[in-house]
Amino acid sequence: MAGDKGQRRMTQCKMMTEKLNVYYGKRHALKDVDIRIRSHAVTALIGPSGCGKSTFLKTLNRMNDLVGNVRIEGQVYLDGEDIYSTRMDVTRLRKRVGMVFQQPNPFPMTIYDNIAYGPRIHGIKGKEQLDGIVERSLRQAAIWEEVREGLYKSALGLSGGQKQRLCIARALAVEPEVLLMDEPTSALDPVSTLKVEELMTAFKQKYTIVIVTHNMQQAARISDDTVFFLEGELVESDTTARLFSHPADRRTRAYINGRFG
Amino acid sequence: MCLKGSESEYQRNRSSHARGVEKAAEILFGLCGMSAILAVGSITLYMIVNGIPAVLQVGWKEILFSTVWMPTAKEPSFGIFSVILTSIAGTFLAVLIGVPLAVLTAVFLSEVAPAHLASIVRPAVELLAGIPSVIYGVLGMMVLNPLMYRLEQWIFADSETHQFTGGANLLSAAIVLAVMILPTVITISEAAIRAVPPELMASSLALGASFVQTIFRVTLPAAKSGILTAVVLGIGRAMGEAMAISLVSGNSVNLPLPFMSVRFLTTAIVSEMGYAGGLHRQVLFTIGLVLFGFIMVINLVLHRILKGEGRP
């Protein structure tokens, strides 16, 4: 019975951290963070600048490994498997946990090659198969109609909003299970922002999404769960509806009402 | 009133004085700029005026495409085809050997090496650029040539026809040139690689690409125009080098085969200008003109690349 219950908890919870501590040299950037990220839900990370949102996001796909003097303590689980264990293959992990960055940054190659980049890396060579992946990913990111005529043009010629949707398509092309997005709309105009927000709501069917945002309305609009960070500590984590209507901590209330940060 | 008047007077004086200085400086800058143009212009003119007469006398086909170089024979022949090919082949080989080495070093310096190691390697590379070319020549002669000779003896042990060069051959020259272009190519490639936005590499890694895949599929392509610039500058350097290779290349006119003693456009001029006279001397000027032409083309290509870089 107990095993059954545990099993169910695991299927609902895609990623989980336990006593997660991150240090940049002497700087203690994350302090004892325990989080559960529900599967097939959008989780929003909010908090003032420098509170550790990006740091937390990067621990989920081990992009922090690239930083020079970083030290990570505690556990991060993906489907119950510790991603910092020595047995974990980091490239496989990053294929399963994709990432979209704040600044749209397509590779300096054609639109087609941008999307096909990930699949090719993971060994897919067939032209037809790649064509299929490219079209599917671009459709999912709602940019197919805009670029189908110019698939072999440089991706650098697209507008900012198009570039960001291209980057989303590029991340989707390797069929991740989790998609991490660090302020994906902060460099975009309102119309493009709306398009990306619509995507995220649609993605829930297939993916688990974690998004960092500075925009309270955005968090309220699109997320199911919200996590509030302050100075490296997790202050409050709840369903978005509850966190925004009945915050348990006064610091959360102050933040969402725009009184600091 | 009075005060105000004198003040504006002062200002007027001052500003007319300042205007004078401005004007003078402008003219001075203009003159300096002009002198560069004048220098290039007069050198070009000089090269053409001195290089053309031999062409007219011997015939351009004969000079450019004959392989027989016997300038002091009774019936002299002035074919520089082998020499032109040697310069092209030597430069090509030097680039073939030097550029991969240099680009990988640049990757090492910009992306792999920890700061303290990079801070040792980088000055070493810069020092390499500062060593006079004659030193490279002497070192090549004393270290590289004997090794090359051993290799030559081993490869051509059974050959009846091979003329032994003592290791002073095209390959030795190409290796020395390859080392000499390293600093140029490394420094400029490193700058180009550093200019690639880190997010671009992060994006690649975040898709599950390995570090090596990221370097070869994203970073280097993104730094392409800078690396190309580095290569072209390296070609220019290799093409124009004379001193070092005159010591290691054996210096006899042959078609550029790896184990042949060869003479380059530059070394041809260096080794014969001292004693040549008459038509022979004029042909040496023609060789200079050909070299000049190569350098001009290389600079044109470079100009194109740099102009292309400005565009997105």
Ligand SMILES: Nc1ncnc2c1ncn2[C@@H]1O[C@H](COP(=O)(O)OP(=O)(O)OP(=O)(O)O)[C@@H](O)[C@H]1O
């Ligand atoms: N590579 C690094 N080296 C040293 N310190 C770092 C590094 N990255 C982040 N930090 C520090 O860790 C803390 C958390 O940074 P982080 O980028 O996670 O904040 P954030 O919540 O994403 O802020 P923002 O909203 O401005 O993006 C900050 O104080 C920051 O200065």
Ligand SMILES: [Mg+2]
């Ligand atoms: Mg951040």
